[in-house]
Amino acid sequence: MQTPTNSIVDSATDSSADSANQASDSPYSEKYDVIVNGAGMVGATLGCLLAQQGKKVAVVEAYLPSAFSADDASELRVSAISRASQRAFTAIGSWEKMQAMRVSPYESMHVWDSTGDGEIHFDAAELGEPNLGYIVENKVVQLALLDVMRESDNITLITPSSLTAFEVSDDSVLVEVENESGKVTLSADLLVGADGANSKVRNLAGISLKRNDYAQKGLVATVKTEHSHQHTAWQRFLPSGPLALLPLSDGSCSIVWTLPADQADYYLAMDEGAFNLAISEAFGHHLGDIEVLSQRAAFPLLGRHAEHYVKPRIALVGDAAHTIHPLAGQGVNLGIKDVVELANVLSNTSRSPGSYSLLRRYERARKGDNLLTQKTMEGFKMLFGHNLPIVKTARNLGLNFINQLAPVKNEIIRKAMGV
Numbered sequence: 001m002q003t004p005t006n007s008i009v010d011s012a013t014d015s016s017a018d019s020a021n022q023a024s025d026s027p028y029s030e031k032y033d034v035i036v037n038g039a040g041m042v043g044a045t046l047g048c049l050l051a052q053q054g055k056k057v058a059v060v061e062a063y064l065p066s067a068f069s070a071d072d073a074s075e076l077r078v079s080a081i082s083r084a085s086q087r088a089f090t091a092i093g094s095w096e097k098m099q100a101m102r103v104s105p106y107e108s109m110h111v112w113d114s115t116g117d118g119e120i121h122f123d124a125a126e127l128g129e130p131n132l133g134y135i136v137e138n139k140v141v142q143l144a145l146l147d148v149m150r151e152s153d154n155i156t157l158i159t160p161s162s163l164t165a166f167e168v169s170d171d172s173v174l175v176e177v178e179n180e181s182g183k184v185t186l187s188a189d190l191l192v193g194a195d196g197a198n199s200k201v202r203n204l205a206g207i208s209l210k211r212n213d214y215a216q217k218g219l220v221a222t223v224k225t226e227h228s229h230q231h232t233a234w235q236r237f238l239p240s241g242p243l244a245l246l247p248l249s250d251g252s253c254s255i256v257w258t259l260p261a262d263q264a265d266y267y268l269a270m271d272e273g274a275f276n277l278a279i280s281e282a283f284g285h286h287l288g289d290i291e292v293l294s295q296r297a298a299f300p301l302l303g304r305h306a307e308h309y310v311k312p313r314i315a316l317v318g319d320a321a322h323t324i325h326p327l328a329g330q331g332v333n334l335g336i337k338d339v340v341e342l343a344n345v346l347s348n349t350s351r352s353p354g355s356y357s358l359l360r361r362y363e364r365a366r367k368g369d370n371l372l373t374q375k376t377m378e379g380f381k382m383l384f385g386h387n388l389p390i391v392k393t394a395r396n397l398g399l400n401f402i403n404q405l406a407p408v409k410n411e412i413i414r415k416a417m418g419v
């Protein structure tokens, strides 16, 4: 790979194309400890964690989200943020920035089966907790982390730019980054792919992927319910897939409606009136009539698991390493656990961050948990998708049985909260 002589515009640190194109004072000529490709929720968290340890980090991101305005309606993409993720965000200083924008606590969770009387209810008060977690717009999480990154002297944020190639040698990894002004080559001890489900780093590293196409889509939108959402995360399991209503701070709800792909497309194309009737019916009129307030969008659902998370001088985190079914809202929380573990492995060692044996420790620590969560979600998906009368009866009895067993129930929810 050639080392180009020109630099690129880094709009986060220097918006002047002229100065950025002068190779002599380029911020890219130094060697970084770590280059993180992707400043989504997971990669941006990793950048902040490593910078806190005093490591010199470059974070490359192709697109930046637009600025937050409290007057804007909630974004369509939201995540249920676990207590463990909240703690990681607090430790790096992004949580209070998220709170200053918009977060929505949920105090209970109610799950029930449309085919019977089985239900399970989790309550924060029973655990002695103020809430079970928060619903936060993905953009809010990302903007708060970008803000922390900009405040750090140890992070160079290179955006809008894309990683296009890299080359690993004995003592470094050379990374080619491109934007409309040209290309630049960065050098580091370690390259981390935090670049999402279609990870360029994973593909270029030749790391293969196990895929499971669920043949479903997750339809997302913001809706208004006739009755209060009661700060509760609701999930109704239908034979076609679960419908979740997640409470937002302005009284509306964000929905994730899992449907066979063709049905999702059908509901996307429906006019609003017909959609309102369909979703109210699918939710069993539990909160009265439901009215859609936003555009609707749908995302294909695929389980993916990278065969390896690491290679010499390369590591994958978050969706680049694994994607799971969203029915328990754990995807990004697993990614945050990945980067907390990776940062932990890279701290307090004199060894190069690119050391394969060091990186293997990260892989060993995280792969089992991610795989288990992925398989558990697939198990739930199959269990609730079954129409056999005996399975329906058993799962409804099972839900009610667990609902009566406080210790088991509390253990389940503590695990989901990551505490």
Ligand SMILES: Cc1cc2nc3c(=O)[nH]c(=O)nc-3n(C[C@H](O)[C@H](O)[C@H](O)COP(=O)(O)OP(=O)(O)OC[C@H]3O[C@@H](n4cnc5c(N)ncnc54)[C@H](O)[C@@H]3O)c2cc1C
Pocket: 037, 038, 039, 040, 041, 042, 043, 060, 061, 062, 063, 078, 079, 080, 081, 161, 162, 163, 164, 194, 195, 196, 197, 199, 200, 218, 219, 220, 256, 299, 317, 318, 319, 320, 326, 328, 329, 330, 331, 332, 333, 334, 335
């Ligand atoms: C319908 C739905 C609902 C969900 N709900 C939840 C939930 O409630 N809770 C939960 O925990 N999870 C949820 N998830 C999962 C969650 O959204 C993902 O796990 C999470 O977004 C992954 O974050 P990430 O940072 O790993 O990847 P991404 O969010 O995909 O970020 C990757 C980043 O890398 C950048 N990038 C990509 N390629 C390049 C390149 N070549 N160069 C530079 N930059 C690049 C992208 O621009 C992007 O910013 C849900 C998923 C779906 C589909």
